[in-house]
Each structure stands twice: as structure tokens, then as C-alpha cells.
Amino acid sequence: MKIAITGASGKLGNWAILKLKEKTAAENIVALVRTPEKVANLGVEARAFDYNQPENLATALQGIDKLLLISGNEIGKRFEQHSAVINAAKEAGVKHLVYTSLLKADQSTLALAPEHLQTEEALKSSGIDYTILRNGWYTENYTETAQDTVKQGTLYGASGNGSINSASREDYAEAAAVVLSEDAHTQKTYELSGEESFTMQEYANALSVVSKKEIPYVNLPENEFANALEQAGMPQPVAAFYAGTHTATANGDLSDEGNTLRDLIGRPTTTLQEALTKALH
Template identity: 40%
Template sequence: MSIVVTGATGHLGRLTVEALLKRGVDPAEVVATGRSVERLADLAERGVRVERLDFDDVPDSVPWLGAGDVVLLVSGSEVGKRVPQHTAVVELARRAGVGRIVYTSAPAADDTALVLAPEHAATERVIRASGLPFTFLRNGWYDENYLAAFDQAKATGAVVGNAGDGRVASAPRADYAEAAAVVLSTDGHDDAVYELSGDVAWTFDDLAATFGEVLGREVTYQRLTPDEHRQLLLGAGLDEGTASFVVALDQNIAEGLVGVTTGELAKLLGRPTVPLAETVRSWV
């Protein structure tokens, strides 16, 4: 049996491969895939099998995927293209007769107004319809989503947004990757749905205070209306679609859609999630 990781050239996929190896999984049992296999050369040197898999050009079959394998489908990054891309990978896995497919989804994907949820909910339906055993990892926010905000705070002393007093139950990407490695390499996760989040839900005032503590300077949270935020983003060079998407995500935060602390991530990890301040300190 092999453990196949899609998107291994991306942040989460790469971290998941690293977490599998750290857990003692034989490198020869891990297949790391991505569009550019040359970016996986260092993994190949460590004994991991590396293979090309382009979500836009998924073949009917591949020799490195077979019956009983476990596949991690890391959700694609191209908004608007995810469902057909994911469907192609699921169909490949179904034809190969894999033992289970693990998918990185979104919080409460099938029952939320979260702006990024519809494509994830659609993918979950495709996976259920395939008849394959599955595990849905409904990943919450990553700390790293705010790396750009940290750089902005460093430069200006301010964090800006239209999230109001909404809370974010984030965790570092590595925590989610480690949880994925646990689910991929252990039994008992068939047809399970995990709502994953950090242990602490923070406000943007808390985020600004954390940034200030790490930077050794005052950082404040500047509350904007959705329209003010949109105009600011447009003025910074973002296109209308991207600016509107960012504003909508902040509105979702204001509505409390990503502030739920479930404890399920810590349970899979067997330890508390890494605190926000620890992650932020690693950015200095």
C-alpha cells in the first residue's frame, strides 16, 4: 500500500510528506505528486517516489496508483476550477480502486455561508458519490494567511480589515499537515468528517497586539467598512474579483464563521495546537 500526496509542491502537501516521514512512514511507501517533479527532487533523494500529476491534465490511469492505496487530495488553489480538477482526481482514484481518499475541505463545508465553501461542498459530494471510503479534513484558517498582514504591520504599525470583532480559530499550516499525516497513516478514519481548528479563537485586536509584541512596537487594528476595505485593496493594485473575495472573507469572520474551536485538531495531534504568537515569532 502506498500513501499518495497530491500537490506536494505546495505548502500543505510538502509539509504533509515531511510529517509522514517524521512519523516513521517508509519513504518508499510515499508517493509525492505535483505539476513540476523537479521541485520534488530532494524528496526523491530521500527515497520518496515522485510523480507528475497536473490537475488540469489528469490521465485515465497511472502505474503508481493502485488498489488499497490512500490518497490525500489537497484542494487546488485556482478558485472556479476546483470542482472539475478535483473530480478528475477522484475519478482516477476510483478507477484505480484506492482504499481511501482524504480531502482537505473547508469549515462546515456543506452547511455554511462561507464564501469559499461551495467548491469544497461540491467536491465532498463528488467523493461521496464515488463510493470510495473517505476522510474529510475541514481545515480552518492557517496562521500563515496573515503573513502579509504581519509585513504590513511591520511597515505601518497597523492591521486593517472589515472583520469587526469576529474571531479566527487558526493554527499553523504544519499542524494541519501533521493531522493529515496521522489520518493517512493510521486506521479508524473511514467516512469520518473532522472539523479542524486552532485551540484559541482570537480577534483582530488580539492579532495586532501579538504583532506588536513580536515586533516591539505599537500595532493597532484599523476597523474598516467593507466598502472602505475594498477601495483600499483596489488602490493597492488588486483586481475587483480578488478585492471582493478578500472583503467577503473578512465579512465571514465578522459573522463568526471561522471562530469555532472544536478541539478536533488537537485530538488528532495528541497535543495542543501551536499558539499564534509562536508562529508569528518564527516570521521575524
């Protein structure tokens, strides 16, 4: 049984391979990555795999039984890239394809949602056994800038009182490893999110506790937040996208009260305080 992971040099892909190595022998795992040398430290076979070179994908997937397709990061190109992978997987005889989608992809107002939903539909119509992992937000989306926020002294946003049920990349990667190493998950779509819910005000409160420095939260209208991000040096399209994710948060798109992720990994999901403590110390 050969299991392959796309995007293996990325943060989620790295975690997925580490978690999979806890469940199967390293020789059963293949890292798919544009530059195989980048993942030499993972101790598994690495094959060249570039979403933008569809003519080479089926060859790279020869002998693969199960495939984790980690969604690409080029917004606007992702459906084309994902479709190429799905077609190559079918050509190569991959038996089970697992895709990392977006929480509530069929309802979400996030700009990311349409390409995820298109990919889900393409996968379902491909004839390959599938599992769709609708991942919620990564807690690292917040904690990776925690040190900068503490230095700045104020947390800005446009999320209002919108609730967020995020989880760590490690949590989501472990769920993917479980699904890849078991046979009970085909033809299923899982909404995955952290157990703990927090607003950006509550995030600021937690940041204040962990940093031992009072960090107020200032909620701005979306356009003002986007302008502030631009003034801080963020390119305009990125600033607009990021501010839009805060409006989607206010709309409830990052909130989910299910415990499917916890149940899949068999342990509590990583708490915000745990993640902040790791980020700041």
C-alpha cells in the first residue's frame, strides 16, 4: 500500500507525513513536491510533482494507492490545478483520493470557497473513491503573527463578534493520516474544526494573558481594515482578501460546533492558549 502526499514541503504536508509515519512504515509513504531535495529530511521517497505541469502528474502517481491532495495556494488557479491532479490520479489507477477542502464550502462566503466546491464536485464525479476533509481555519493564521501583535500593542480586525473554531495544522494533518490509514472513510465529507470557540476579542484577551501585556482589540469596518493593512505594507489584493476573511468570520463562516475532528484524532484539539504559548515562548 503506497500513500502519497502532495505539497509535502509545505507546513500541512510536512505534518501529514510525520503523522502518517506513526501509522505506517516510511517505505509506504511518498512525498510529492516540486523540489524533492527539500523533503530529504522526512525519510520517505520523494517524487517531483508540480500542479502546473499536468503532463507529468500521472507518471509521478504510478503505483500510488491512496493520495492526499492538499489544496494549492494560488487563488484563481486552484481548480485547474486540482482537476489536473484528479485526472492524473484516475489515469494512474489511484484507488482513494483525500482532498483538503474548506469548512462549510457549500455555504461559506469566503472568497476561497468556490474553487474548493468545484474541486469537490470534480472529485465526486471522477469515479475515484474519495474523502473530503473540510478543514476549518488554522490557529496558526493568528498565532504566527502573535509576536508582531504584542510588539504593536494592539490587535486590529474586522470580525465583530464572529466566532472561530480553529485547530492547529498538526490536528488537521493527524485527521488526514487517520483517514489515509483506514478504509472506513470513503465517500464521506467531514466538517473539521476545533472544539474551542473564540472571537477576536477573546483572542486578544488570551494573547494578553500569555504575553503578560494588555492587548486591546480594535474592530474596524472592512474597508478601513483593508486600508490599514495596505498602509502597513500589504499588497492591495492581499489586504482586500485578508479583510474579507474577517467579514466572513463575522458572518459565521469560521464557526462550527461539531466535534468530528476531535473524534477522528481521538484526542482534544489544540487549545488557543496552548498554541499561543508555543508561538510566544
